[in-house]
Amino acid sequence: MAISLFDMLKIGIGPSSSHTVGPMxxxxxxxxxxxxxxLLPDVARVHIQLFGSLGATxxxxxxxxxxxxxxxGHQPDRIDPAMLAPRVADIRDEERLNLCGKHVIExxxxxxxxxxxxxxxxxxxxxxxxxxxxxxxNLMIERTYYSVGGGFVVDDSAAGxxxxxxxxxxxxxxxxxxxxxxxxxxxxxxxxxxxxxxNEQVWRSESAIREGILTIWAxxxxxxxxxxxxxxxxxxxxxxxxxxxxxxxxxxxxDRKDLISPSLxxxxxxxxxxxxxxxxxxxxxxxxxxxxxxxxxxxxxxxHYYWHWCPEADEDGIVRFLLTAAAIGILFKENAxxxxxxxxxxxxxxxxxxxxxxxxxxxxxxxTRQIENAAEIxxxxxxxxxCDPVGGLVQVPCIERNAVGAVQAINAAxxxxxxxxxxxxxxxxxxxxxxxxxxxxxxxxxxxSRGGLAVNVIEC
Numbered sequence: 001m002a003i004s005l006f007d008m009l010k011i012g013i014g015p016s017s018s019h020t021v022g023p024m025x026x027x028x029x030x031x032x033x034x035x036x037x038x039l040l041p042d043v044a045r046v047h048i049q050l051f052g053s054l055g056a057t058x059x060x061x062x063x064x065x066x067x068x069x070x071x072x073g074h075q076p077d078r079i080d081p082a083m084l085a086p087r088v089a090d091i092r093d094e095e096r097l098n099l100c101g102k103h104v105i106e107x108x109x110x111x112x113x114x115x116x117x118x119x120x121x122x123x124x125x126x127x128x129x130x131x132x133x134x135x136x137x138n139l140m141i142e143r144t145y146y147s148v149g150g151g152f153v154v155d156d157s158a159a160g161x162x163x164x165x166x167x168x169x170x171x172x173x174x175x176x177x178x179x180x181x182x183x184x185x186x187x188x189x190x191x192x193x194x195x196x197x198x199n200e201q202v203w204r205s206e207s208a209i210r211e212g213i214l215t216i217w218a219x220x221x222x223x224x225x226x227x228x229x230x231x232x233x234x235x236x237x238x239x240x241x242x243x244x245x246x247x248x249x250x251x252x253x254x255d256r257k258d259l260i261s262p263s264l265x266x267x268x269x270x271x272x273x274x275x276x277x278x279x280x281x282x283x284x285x286x287x288x289x290x291x292x293x294x295x296x297x298x299x300x301x302x303x304h305y306y307w308h309w310c311p312e313a314d315e316d317g318i319v320r321f322l323l324t325a326a327a328i329g330i331l332f333k334e335n336a337x338x339x340x341x342x343x344x345x346x347x348x349x350x351x352x353x354x355x356x357x358x359x360x361x362x363x364x365x366x367x368t369r370q371i372e373n374a375a376e377i378x379x380x381x382x383x384x385x386x387c388d389p390v391g392g393l394v395q396v397p398c399i400e401r402n403a404v405g406a407v408q409a410i411n412a413a414x415x416x417x418x419x420x421x422x423x424x425x426x427x428x429x430x431x432x433x434x435x436x437x438x439x440x441x442x443x444x445x446x447x448x449s450r451g452g453l454a455v456n457v458i459e460c
Contacts, residue, residue, distance in 0.1 A: 002169040003333060005200055005209075005326035009216050010151045010289045012076035013084070014281035014296075015394040017289040018126050018339055018447075019054060019061030020076070022147025027070025029153065030130040030143050031100045037141075040103045044135040046071060048113045052125035053341035054147065055116040056448040060236060060392030062284060064088075064113055067128075073100045076151065081285050123156075124148055125341035125446065149339030149347065150291040171199045176334055178372055178427040181327060185368045192371055193323040193362055200323075213322050214315060216288055220277070220300035223287045227276025234282045236393040242283075244276035266309050267407055273301035274403040282395045291329045291338045294345070294387075294394055295352035297402035299325060302356040302409050306363055317363040325359035328375045331427070336435035340387035341447040343438025349405045350382030350434065354427075356409035361416055369421025376427040377412035383430070384437055386445035388452030397453055 012021040027048070034040045048067055050058050058064060065088040069079060091097055097107035121127030126147040132140045144156050173188070173195045175181040184195055200209045227244045234240045251268055277297035281287050290299040303321060307313050329338070332351040337343045357378035361371045382405070390396040444451030
């Protein structure tokens with residue numbers, strides 16, 4: 001089993017990695033499969049069924065449009081977000097879909113795209129079933145896929161092993177637990193970032209890895225700037241106003257008397273960075289799943305804090321930060337889940353907080369055990385966090401939750417760096433607890449919008 005940094009941190013579009021990025025990838029895989037098997041010219045109809053969380057909140061999360069774009073051959077990391085809405089409107093008006101961009105079929109959305117609000121598939125809450133029929137109505141092929149969080153997609157062949165990625169490339173420094181990771185560091189005299197860098201080189205060169213990481217950082221910076229620049233109201237029925245632009249104007253003004261304390265001014269900026277990213281996410285903009293879109297603002301916000309507020313910040317530190325954060329994310333992916341539909345928001349915001357805390361600790365000179373401690377603190381205080389998006393939209397409480405999580409990540413790193421790395425609760429135990437807590441959590445608190453704030457807040 002092998003998971004890359006570029007699996008954990010993907011460039012995609014909002015508003016949800018499991019509801020938008022994953023379904024787009026799955027739909028494209030289905031359509032490309034038809035083409036590969038020589039079936040594409042005979043397809044007359046495609047039928048899509050969305051189950052579990054995808055069926056319950058897919059309309060608010062943009063799952064339908066994402067599926068349509070995937071069927072037409074688009075990829076989450078390459079699609080222009082600005083073309084998505086107009087193209088979907090054309091598909092609906094014309095009732096025509098261009099499979100793989102090569103074969104036009106009739107497509108009536110009300111007939112061919114079904115949201116099962118209460119039905120689920122047995123394997124994972126985010127289930128999708130695609131089928132293709134010929135002109136006589138004969139079933140040609142049917143495939144089931146699962147979007148298991150962070151844009152990861154598996155099919156029926158991987159059922160029962162959703163944390164397993166198909167890539168079986170042997171790694172020079174394999175690890176599955178935090179304890180094993182620390183042992184690798186101690187045995188070989190390497191940092192966590194060094195371990196990740198060596199492992200990444202089974203797929204690409206060191207220069208390509210660095211270039212890819214800095215591209216991720218550039219997309220995060222662009223996302224923040226887009227969030228600061230855009231004003232208005234977010235799409236959906238909640239009429240949530242974007243705040244990043246006005247907050248930026250306030251922070252850039254000369255009058256600072258409205259701040260609680262001058263010493264807390266950095267926190268204002270961290271809040272701004274996180275809000276900007278998640279407002280862009282809610283609007284369907286381009287961002288990095290880190291490790292999911294619902295928690296996409298935390299790592300960029302903490303990275304911006306490092307870049308602007310840490311005296312010795314440089315690009316090498318950015319690289320160390322993201323290599324280390326990815327290592328921690330892999331531990332959550334392998335041993336628990338990063339899917340809100342499976343374990344609640346503890347799996348999304350909690351994992352992102354732990355990753356960001358570890359990355360900040362690493363980029364500012366923390367030891368291996370201090371880094372592990374930072375990640376543990378970041379996750380421990382998100383245990384039990386529910387995923388209850390109001391109106392099925394990644395807006396309330398998701399946007400503010402990222403700002404709070406980013407500040408907590410910085411505090412977790414600070415607390416760990418003030419200690420010597422010794423602590424009572426290990427990261428492995430916290431990850432195991434998160435998994436068990438998610439298993440015990442009622443489904444209504446796991447991205448179904450049938451519990452918590454989603455039923456107690458009718459409108460904003």
